[in-house]
Amino acid sequence: MNILVTNDDGIRSRGLRELVRALSEVGTVSVVAPDQERSGTGHAVTMHRPLRAVEISGIPGAVQAFQLDGTPADCVKLGVEVLLEHRPQLVVSGVNAGPNLGTDVLYSGTVSAAVEGLIMGIPAIAVSISDHSEEWLGLDKAAQLAAGAARAIMKNGLPEDTLLNINLPRLPAEEMKGIKITRVGIRRYRDFVEKREDPWGRPYYWLTGEAVDMDEGPDSDTRAVKDGWISITPVRFQLTHEEFMKELASWNLD
Structure with a gap:
């Protein structure tokens, strides 16, 4: 299995390197990750300036590695379309600090990079821990x-939009x-502007x-993690209500 690893914490992240090490026991791992911290960028893509990719070494377990001066979604796009020798069969994004x-x-x-994999027809995983500290x-x-x-997906597959x-x-x-x-809960933020x-x-x-967990239902991801459980949520990008x-259709919208 060819696996593309990316993240939004940047190429030097300890979380990425530990993820590569673990996945190298499952398949052939390549890395395309941002050259710096890109947290909170959502699904942004870079369209108004050129992107530069630099091949690097020193990531144990990776057969190829590139740092890109773009967003996580950019990393998946360029990795799949241009940079990697073989098309990935799985995209894994993380491990995110937070x-x-x-x-x-x-x-x-982190999640948007995985969604970009889905858009390109590739199964995907996003993985995060709740620890922001140096302790990881x-x-x-x-x-x-x-x-x-990754092993389970290789055996069972995933729905193509999940x-x-x-x-x-x-x-x-x-x-x-x-x-x-779990299902996706509702987590809003009390914003502060200084x-x-x-x-x-x-x-x-x-x-x-400051995060405000609004949905504390027993099957929500927010509640599960708060109560000490590992949450695994199947997420779709089909957003139609x-x-x-x-x-x-019955409304008068003219």
Whole structure:
């Protein structure tokens, strides 16, 4: 199996390197990842400037590796279309430092890279841990789970419009309760904007936010991870609200 590994934390991320190591026991791994941190870029693609890819070495387990001055979605596009010698049969994005739960999937460069794989007809996995610290709590377990999921996909396949979004709680592996198959919850943010001034008196802004888990249903990804479970969610990019189509057709929209 030819596997493309990418992320949004950048080519130097410890999470990416651990993921490559684990997946190299499953198949032939190639890497195309951003040259720097690209978290929160969603599904952005670069269309108004050229992209530059540099082949690098020093990632154990990878047969090819490139750093790209673009977004995670760019990495998958160029990897599949131009950079890699063989078309990947699986895209794996991660391991992300920080969870991608609920509505995070719409902001996440990690998940969007996996979605780009689906758009290109390639099965995909996104994997994240809940630890933002230097400790990377749960990283080994996350990489092992990604490898296990890759083997399962190789055996069973996935629906063509579906990826697996894997999230681990911020716990040592031995304290995690197990795996729950979950749905995407609702996770909104209380935004904070901090206004500052540069030395010339011109304003600039820092945008931050605090997560607010709105959907605490027992089968939601947000609740599962909060309660110490590993969440695996089958995510589709089909966004149509089909149940509402008939009613919408009855509206006078002229």
